[in-house]
Amino acid sequence: MVRFENSLEFAKRKDREDVLSDIRERFSIQENVIYMDGNSLGLCSKDAKEALFHVIDLWEKHGIGIWDVEDSKYFLYQKVLGEKLAQLINAEADEVTVMTNTTINIHQGISTFYKPTPERYKILVDDLNFPTDRYAVDSQVRLKGYDPRDAVKVIPSPDGNLISEDAIIEGMTDDVALILLPSVLYRSAQLLDMERITAEAHKRGIIIGWDLCHSIGAIPHDFKKINPDFAVWCNYKYMSAGPGAIASFYINKKHFGMEPGLAGWHGNNKETQFKLLNDFDHELNAHGWQTGTQPLFSMAPLEGVLKIYHEVGMEKIRAKSLDITAYLMNLVDERLVKYGYSIGNPREDHKRGGHVCLVHEEAYRICKALKKHGVIPDYREPNVIRLAPVALYVSYENVYRLVEILEEIAINKEYENYSNTRTLVV
Numbered sequence: 001m002v003r004f005e006n007s008l009e010f011a012k013r014k015d016r017e018d019v020l021s022d023i024r025e026r027f028s029i030q031e032n033v034i035y036m037d038g039n040s041l042g043l044c045s046k047d048a049k050e051a052l053f054h055v056i057d058l059w060e061k062h063g064i065g066i067w068d069v070e071d072s073k074y075f076l077y078q079k080v081l082g083e084k085l086a087q088l089i090n091a092e093a094d095e096v097t098v099m100t101n102t103t104i105n106i107h108q109g110i111s112t113f114y115k116p117t118p119e120r121y122k123i124l125v126d127d128l129n130f131p132t133d134r135y136a137v138d139s140q141v142r143l144k145g146y147d148p149r150d151a152v153k154v155i156p157s158p159d160g161n162l163i164s165e166d167a168i169i170e171g172m173t174d175d176v177a178l179i180l181l182p183s184v185l186y187r188s189a190q191l192l193d194m195e196r197i198t199a200e201a202h203k204r205g206i207i208i209g210w211d212l213c214h215s216i217g218a219i220p221h222d223f224k225k226i227n228p229d230f231a232v233w234c235n236y237k238y239m240s241a242g243p244g245a246i247a248s249f250y251i252n253k254k255h256f257g258m259e260p261g262l263a264g265w266h267g268n269n270k271e272t273q274f275k276l277l278n279d280f281d282h283e284l285n286a287h288g289w290q291t292g293t294q295p296l297f298s299m300a301p302l303e304g305v306l307k308i309y310h311e312v313g314m315e316k317i318r319a320k321s322l323d324i325t326a327y328l329m330n331l332v333d334e335r336l337v338k339y340g341y342s343i344g345n346p347r348e349d350h351k352r353g354g355h356v357c358l359v360h361e362e363a364y365r366i367c368k369a370l371k372k373h374g375v376i377p378d379y380r381e382p383n384v385i386r387l388a389p390v391a392l393y394v395s396y397e398n399v400y401r402l403v404e405i406l407e408e409i410a411i412n413k414e415y416e417n418y419s420n421t422r423t424l425v426v
């Protein structure tokens with residue numbers, strides 16, 4: 001059976017049949033723009049904007065009283081949001097909190113769990129994760145007096161694109177204390193089997209943390225099954241909570257009694273926080289890992305957009321994401337391979353995330369040409385065009401038109417009009 005057809009009529013029919021098509025209107029989509037970069041920064045929604053303006057209004061009206069209005073909702077905002085986010089990953093309500101950024105939350109997780117001994121002192125990572133994770137790991141190892149060249153065990157990718165789960169598991173030797181891995185690789189969109197890898201780590205008594213930056217909001221996770229020790233993620237990509245939105249931190253309830261590696265007054269038990277005692281009495285749940293005052297303006301848009309996520313449900317989002325990315329790959333195979341384009345992500349549904357990794361030796365200059373055509377892609381070194389047809393706001397017609405533009409750019413060698421000199425933010 002032919003699943004997809006190579007025609008505009010087919011794309012339009014898919015859009016008419018799309019159960020998420022009404023949700024699109026809630027997002028701010030500029031006219032004549034095809035936005036394929038929701039895996040870097042998700043689009044603004046009416047819901048996110050309203051929630052932010054509501055908090056600004058409250059500040060304007062109440063000044064410091066903002067902490068008390070609506071039954072202290074904003075003093076406890078991290079709990080309100082943590083509970084809503086927990087539903088997306090099937091975690092307990094109090095296992096998730098929101099705070100700072102992903103990088104700091106990695107530091108928080110590692111500084112809590114990394115207790116090296118002379119026998120077990122290594123942190124295992126892969127060599128394709130986003131560099132900030134590695135910077136955090138290396139600096140945590142140094143803080144404990146070790147040399148990252150010895151104490152950070154890097155599982156190399158055989159091809160610079162994908163990582164082998166078997167190699168990760170083989171790397172779990174007796175000297176490994178902790179593992180930090182991405183759920184989905186930021187370049188190749190490879191989705192790792194988190195349940196299998198976590199179970200293997202635990203069999204060997206190794207603590208494991210996951211970076212969900214490229215899966216949260218695109219893929220449903222079942223943390224009751226995966227059962228990791230901790231996890232972190234940002235909310236500005238698929239979650240569309242805004243540039244620099246507050247990030248998330250998950251800690252398994254079995255660890256609630258541990259002392260936070262980085263402690264602060266907002267991690268104190270709420271009943272005694274304002275007694276301002278010198279002895280830290282941390283909350284025995286994820287919120288105990290809070291540090292300073294929560295930034296309400298980076299939190300409010302998340303509350304707004306979470307309404308959309310709860311209305312739609314992660315299952316429908318994943319179903320459309322898998323279908324629309326398969327559609328894009330099918331069009332690439334039919335129309336673009338002959339012009340030097342290829343697919344760099346795994347093809348199997350259970351092994352890929354929410355974006356398509358399109359490879360071309362002229363990827364950088366093609367991205368420049370795409371922008372001229374109103375397409376917002378995302379380039380990653382050395383030859384990857386990342387294309388994220390985000391389920392909530394990208395249409396099949398957008399994808400069809402995108403492929404036509406990629407074809408035009410290649411046929412007319414339009415990329416030759418652009419320089420290969422990298423700009424500050426690529």
Ligand SMILES: Cc1ncc(COP(=O)(O)O)c(C=O)c1O
Nearest residue numbers: 101102103130132186211213234
């Ligand atoms: C896998 C991964 N982790 C962490 C980050 C950075 O997170 P933050 O800027 O919130 O520290 C990114 C950013 O793209 C990422 O892709």
